[in-house]
Amino acid sequence: xxxxxxxxxxxxxxxxxxxxxxxxxxxxxxxxxxxxxxxxxxxxxxxxxxxxxxxxxxxxxxxxxxxxxxxxxxxxxxxxxxxxxxxxxxxxxxxxxxxxxxxxxxxxxxxxxxxxxxxxxxxxxxxxxxxxxxxxxxxxxxxxxxxxxxxxxxxxxxxxxxxxxxxxxxxxxxxxxxxxxxxxxxxxxxxxxxxxxxxxxxxxxxxxxxxxxxxxxxxxxxxxxxxxxxxxxxxxxxxxxxxxxxxxxxxxxxxxxxxxxxxxxxxxxxxxxxxxxxxxxxxxxxxxxxxxxxxxxxxxxxxxxxxxxxxxxxxxxxxxxxxxxxxxxxxxxxxxxxxxxxxxxxxxxxxxxxxxxxxxxxxxxxxxxx
Numbered sequence: 180x181x182x183x184x185x186x187x188x189x190x191x192x193x194x195x196x197x198x199x200x201x202x203x204x205x206x207x208x209x210x211x212x213x214x215x216x217x218x219x220x221x222x223x224x225x226x227x228x229x230x231x232x233x234x235x236x237x238x239x240x241x242x243x244x245x246x247x248x249x250x251x252x253x254x255x256x257x258x259x260x261x262x263x264x265x266x267x268x269x270x271x272x273x274x275x276x277x278x279x280x281x282x283x284x285x286x287x288x289x290x291x292x293x294x295x296x297x298x299x300x301x302x303x304x305x306x307x308x309x310x311x312x313x314x315x316x317x318x319x320x321x322x323x324x325x326x327x328x329x330x331x332x333x334x335x336x337x338x339x340x341x342x343x344x345x346x347x348x349x350x351x352x353x354x355x356x357x358x359x360x361x362x363x364x365x366x367x368x369x370x371x372x373x374x375x376x377x378x379x380x381x382x383x384x385x386x387x388x389x390x391x392x393x394x395x396x397x398x399x400x401x402x403x404x405x406x407x408x409x410x411x412x413x414x415x416x417x418x419x420x421x422x423x424x425x426x427x428x429x430x431x432x433x434x435x436x437x438x439x440x441x442x443x444x445x446x447x448x449x450x451x452x453x454x455x456x457x458x459x460x461x462x463x464x465x466x467x468x469x470x471x472x473x474x475x476x477x478x479x480x481x482x483x484x485x486x487x488x489x490x491x492x493x494x495x496x497x498x499x500x501x502x503x504x505x506x507x508x509x510x511x512x513x514x515x516x517x518x519x520x521x522x523x524x525x526x527x528x529x530x531x532x533x534x535x536x537x538x539x540x541x542x543x544x545x546x547x548x549x
Contacts, residue, residue: 238266238267238270238275239267239275239291239293239294241265241266243294244265244267244275244277244291246294247291247292247294247343247344248291248344250343251341251342251343251344252339252341252344259338259339260279260280260281260282260287260339261279261280261281261282261284262279262280263277263278263279263289264277264278264279265277267291273292273293273411274290274291274292274293274343275290275291275293276288276289276290276291277289277290277291278349279339279346281336285348285349286348286349287336287339287346287347287348287349288333288346288347288348288349288350289339289344289345289346290344290345290346290347291343291344292343292344294343316410316413317332317333317335317345317347317410318335319386320332320386320388320407320410320413321334323384323386324407327376327379328404329372329375329403329404329405330372330376330404330405330406330407331350331399331402331404331405331406331407332406332407333347333348333349333350333406333408334347334348335347336348347408350397350399350406350408351399351401352397352398352399352404352406353397353398353399353400354393354394354395354396354397355369355373355393355394355396355397355398355405355522356393356394356525358398358526359525359526359527363528365398365400366526366527366528367526367528367530368403369398369405369526370481370522370523370526370528370530371530371535372405373396373405373519373522373523374519374523374530374532374535375535376405377515377516377519378535378536378539379539380515381416381421381424381425381512382421382425382539382540382542382543383539383542383543385415385416385417385418385421386413386414386415386416387413387414387416387511387512387515388407388409388410388412388413388515389412389413389414389511389512389514389515390409390411390412390514390515391514391515391517391518391519391521391522392409393518393522395407395408395409396408412511414508414511414512416508416512420446420506420508422547423442423445423446424446424512425540425543426438426442427439427442427443427446427465428469428472428536428540429536429540430442430465430469431465431466431468431469431470431472431473432469432472432473432533432536432537433473434466434473436462436466439462439465439466440458440461440462443461443462443465446506447503447505447506448461448505448506448509449461449502449503450502450503452502453500453501453502454500456496456500457496457497457500457501457502460493460496460497460500461497463493464490464493464497467486467489467490467493468486468490468516470486471484471486471520471532472532472533472536472537473533477531477533478529478530478531479529479530479531479532479533480529481520481523481524481526481527481528481529481530482524482527482528482529484520484524486520487517487520487521
């Protein structure tokens with residue numbers, strides 16, 4: 180279905196956004212994903228309208244915040260901090276963020292989950308049961324990224340965390356989606372580090388934050404660090420899965436269509452009984468996705484790429500001739516990958532991803548031999 184067949188008028192989009200901001204949770208996440216699409220999927224005018232759902236949901240009233248905080252941290256929760264701002268400074272799909280100051284003088288950010296929102300989010304969509312999962316993942320991800328000083332994960336304040344509250348140190352930075360018109364040296368630095376992070380998450384850490392909402396990633400121009408703030412959609416991938424997936428990407432980078440087809444059957448993308456047109460279309464799709472890593476591309480121009488439009492043209496054939504769904508892991512993985520490609524597109528950068536992937540691939544193969 181094309182966007183022209185939908186009632187995507189600005190007035191309708193505004194009404195949808197207003198509703199999404201009220202209902203929050205999974206519905207709001209859907210609106211956030213719509214805001215991340217490129218011009219091939221949704222018009223620039225409607226993208227601007229849907230961007231509002233990435234920045235804010237309707238705030239909880241103060242009495243409701245106090246009720247959540249009391250249920251999570253106890254009736255004397257205000258005594259645990261020197262000050263607490265009742266008005267939040269940010270809101271997202273599952274919670275809103277308040278500024279507080281510890282008795283030591285340190286400023287912190289307290290994310291308070293909307294009451295009942297976790298119950299309405301399917302764990303298959305975002306692996307969310309409550310903020311407690313995210314609280315536990317923060318220190319794990321901080322440890323995983325310790326060898327890479329270009330990334331920063333804020334410290335968690337354990338004594339101010341509970342099932343529906345997470346408190347971290349306050350960070351300084353700018354959301355990535357506010358830097359699309361920044362000087363080129365900043366844009367290319369962000370794009371390079373995000374692409375590196377994505378490849379490392381897949382093939383070094385095998386642990387990925389799969390939500391491509393770039394309002395949850397900040398950049399500090401002073402330290403040149405990318406700051407990771409939200410781990411609600413974190414997923415771990417098995418070595419067996421990645422052993423084959425990296426070979427498919429490598430085959431695409433080398434233009435080896437036969438290897439793509441063979442390993443796609445191994446990974447259960449295909450059953451082996453598909454029609455020739457389905458096999459050809461599947462391989463074409465992988466080849467298009469792999470162009471960014473091809474040996475002949477040099478600097479890939481994300482600003483002029485037509486990846487989304489070309490893949491979209493193949494979707495009807497895939498839907499008609501597909502005999503089986505792709506592996507379950509692929510949905511979250513490709514959501515993040517497409518988000519990374521789109522971010523680089525919005526940053527309008529030219530970047531050599533070929534060498535970046537090749538370094539990761541050679542490291543992966545060397546580690547497999549140990």
